[in-house]
Amino acid sequence: MLQTLGEWVWWERLWLPENVSWSDLEDTEGRVYAKASQLYDAVPCAFCLLLVRYLFERYVATPLANVWEIKDRVRLTAEQNPLLENYFCSKARAPSQAEVRSLCKKTGWPERRVEVWFRRRRNQDRPCLRKRFSEASWRCTFYFFAFFGGLLALYDKPWFYNLREVWAGFPVQSMLPSQYWYYILELGFYLSLLLRLTFDVKRKDFKEQVIHHFATLTLLSFSWISNYIRIGTLVMAVHDASDILLEGAKVFHYAKWHKTSDAMFVVFTVVFMVTRLVIFPFWLIHCTWVYPVELYPPFFGYYFFNVMLMVLQILHIYWAFLISRMFYKFIFSKLEGDDRSDEEEDDSDPPKERNHKSSHMNGSGVRGRANGH
Structure with a gap:
């Protein structure tokens, strides 16, 4: 069976024109021909x-x-969240707005925080x-x-x-x-x-x-x-x-x-x-x-x-x-990188969210004052 298959694979009419055989391409004195091996x-x-x-x-x-002082951009690591990680790996790396709202209900996070998480998580997989x-x-x-x-x-x-x-x-x-x-x-x-x-x-x-x-x-x-x-x-x-x-x-x-x-x-x-x-x-x-x-x-x-x-x-x-x-x-306009590339996204928090987070960290929010910090 293997012999028959080999004969079909190397059938001369598949590779060569009529009236030409493999014997015509055998090495002779002064002439060397390409070989499949x-x-x-x-x-x-x-x-x-x-x-x-x-x-x-x-x-x-x-x-x-x-x-040339080519340096990698400092990337912010996505927060640990098993639910979002599982969704990212198994369903969608870039969820739609409806999917983001559904994830907000499951995690208790605001939409902006979920969107930032996915941007940061996608950036983690991108080459530096x-x-x-x-x-x-x-x-x-x-x-x-x-x-x-x-x-x-x-x-x-x-x-x-x-x-x-x-x-x-x-x-x-x-x-x-x-x-x-x-x-x-x-x-x-x-x-x-x-x-x-x-x-x-x-x-x-x-x-x-x-x-x-x-x-x-x-x-x-x-x-x-x-x-x-x-x-x-x-x-x-x-x-x-x-x-x-x-x-x-x-x-x-x-x-x-x-x-x-x-x-x-x-x-x-x-x-x-x-x-x-x-x-x-x-x-x-x-x-x-x-x-x-x-x-x-x-x-x-x-x-x-x-x-x-x-x-x-x-x-x-x-x-x-x-x-x-x-x-x-x-x-x-302005050309940024290669249209074929999966470009790195801005993974920073928006100004309002950063201010909101910093207020909590500095103890200037309602919760901070209530705790006496």
Whole structure:
């Protein structure tokens, strides 16, 4: 049964065009081809990147945060209240006004006190500023080296300038050492992001991030096995171009270098729109939809690869909407942070409540006077 399943999984018509077999992609003298077993190299690479990230955040990002005087905001701890804690964990982190009134009846607290409790409790679960800075600086550093390393591997290749060269001799195209390392590092990086997803800063587009990481890993793995390596390297370079600027803008925003952050955000917006909404669909997806059928009949891998590219493009459109909204705020009002972020809320008591509490603490209230304090 397992043998039959393996034959179905590795059926040549799923991965390769007609009249091409796995035997055509066996290594010969002077020619080396990508192999599915090499994808396992991404697993140790992912764990190595996690170790490098830990060392980077501890010995580079943390000292840099100290130099730039990036400090965590002092948070007020929510009062101990088992009833509200149970409601927070099991039902709603942000209750509606009707739910707040119901909780007031159960706890005997005023509405404002319940609302402040939930704000403080939500803030306790949010990542601190230094954690955000460390994460952004790590991603910015990786994307920087990945992008310029990718350009170094691509700049002298004919398919970097003429997309028809992507399919010259396909799929019998020898793999280059630079392509191997580019792929394994990118696969390892996105795998490490998946492994860290529940520990990293959780944003409002968390589900979209998960879909993006899975789609990217699936695309990279499939393109490796089917020898779509040339187009795969171009797709990675296009994505890394804007990611450097996004993470860099966050780094300078956390460091309160607002002019630098604003300038990088403007450049990021332009680069994102050009690379993700113009180059990616009208150059790269056009290259994978149109040119291959001029050489061979469509097969399963052709449709699968293009569908996955379209999934990425849908995510690009979604993020372009969020970025456009942020850019609008930046131009016409005031931009505060990242629209995708779960921003920290003001967890202080309102002035009236603070005065009311302080009056009781100082013994100036009716109860204080009655007790003779």
